[in-house]
Amino acid sequence: MRLCISCGMPMEKPxxxxxxxxxxxxxxxxxxxxxxxxxxxxxxxxMADFIVTTQGLDRxxxxxxxxxxxxxxxxxxxxx
Amino acid sequence: xxxxxxxxxxxxxxxxxxxxxxIIEAAIRVFSRDxxxxxxxxxxxxxxxxSHGSVFAHFGTQEFxxxxxxxxxxxxxxxxxxxxxxxxxxxxxxxxxxxxxIGEREDFYARLVVEAPLLPAQxxxxxxxxxxxxxxxxxxxxxAETRARKIRPMPLYLLFNTWIGLAHHYLAxxxxxxxGGSVVERLGEELLDHFMYLISxxx
Numbered sequence: 001m002r003l004c005i006s007c008g009m010p011m012e013k014p015x016x017x018x019x020x021x022x023x024x025x026x027x028x029x030x031x032x033x034x035x036x037x038x039x040x041x042x043x044x045x046x047m048a049d050f051i052v053t054t055q056g057l058d059r060x061x062x063x064x065x066x067x068x069x070x071x072x073x074x075x076x077x078x079x080x
Numbered sequence: 081x082x083x084x085x086x087x088x089x090x091x092x093x094x095x096x097x098x099x100x101x102x103i104i105e106a107a108i109r110v111f112s113r114d115x116x117x118x119x120x121x122x123x124x125x126x127x128x129x130x131s132h133g134s135v136f137a138h139f140g141t142q143e144f145x146x147x148x149x150x151x152x153x154x155x156x157x158x159x160x161x162x163x164x165x166x167x168x169x170x171x172x173x174x175x176x177x178x179x180x181x182i183g184e185r186e187d188f189y190a191r192l193v194v195e196a197p198l199l200p201a202q203x204x205x206x207x208x209x210x211x212x213x214x215x216x217x218x219x220x221x222x223x224a225e226t227r228a229r230k231i232r233p234m235p236l237y238l239l240f241n242t243w244i245g246l247a248h249h250y251l252a253x254x255x256x257x258x259x260g261g262s263v264v265e266r267l268g269e270e271l272l273d274h275f276m277y278l279i280s281x282x283x
Contacts, residue, residue, distance in 0.1 A: 001159060001162075008155070008158070008209075009216065010158075010159060010162045013167070047212075050212065050215070051208065051212060052237070053219075053236055053237065054211075054212070054215035054218070054219055054236050054237055054240055055208065055211055055212070055215065055237055055240060055241065056235070056237030056238070056240075056241055057208070065204075065205050065208045068201070068202065068205040069205055069208070069209050069212075072151065
């Protein structure tokens with residue numbers, strides 16, 4: 001199973017990839033509309049928004065958790 | 081670098097990864113049995129059939145081993161959930177898959193639920209990551225059923241936290257609800273029925 005280097009999501013179907021391009025190693029959720037990988041700040045904000053919407057965490061706590069989760073993924077390793 | 085030295089390096093890296101995996105699997109067994117905070121690296125080393133020094137060489141501190149084990153467990157649970165949830169699955173099917181994935185590793189998951197607030201921040205981040213992988217599947221299912229007026233309109237985080245609150249309460253007190261057995265096996269269906277009743281819109 002291929003995992004997105006940016007968020008860890010499993011990628012199997014063509015629609016999981018940016019613009020359906022299976023040669024990319026990041027998923028559709030981590031891509032900009034033109035198919036390029038989002039910046040670190042864009043991705044952290046997007047992930048924090050998702051955590052707030054789905055789990056109701058405080059926004060700052062969600063951002064801190066998102067960054068901690070990202071620091072373990074290949075695209076963002078070591079960033080914080 | 082010669083071909084022979086490249087082969088030797090790869091072999092060593094493979095061995096290193098294999099030992100790391102062995103330690104993590106042993107840690108998960110020990111933590112499941114004795115508790116996460118109550119376990120020691122010496123017990124993990126014994127369970128893995130390795131020296132205490134070997135565990136420290138790979139993980140440095142008990143805290144790092146705990147975080148690595150939880151992260152590994154969370155990743156495996158997320159991948160399992162992804163395999164169990166069919167494309168376009170409804171809310172009930174996603175939650176059924178959630179319970180099934182938990183049920184396969186209930187001993188460890190229940191320990192994690194009980195001890196999470198006392199664990200290092202990194203371990204708590206892993207728990208949020210596990211919840212995020214469930215929400216990734218749950219979110220579109222709930223949105224579609226809310227639009228179809230099958231589910232009452234409510235903030236997704238309240239729906240999800242109500243489900244987690246219910247499931248985690250039973251798991252945290254499994255000795256009372258399912259002594260010596262599995263909460264998921266014994267009560268999973270009933271909890272699922274009840275939760276769906278709570279969120280479903282009346283005709």
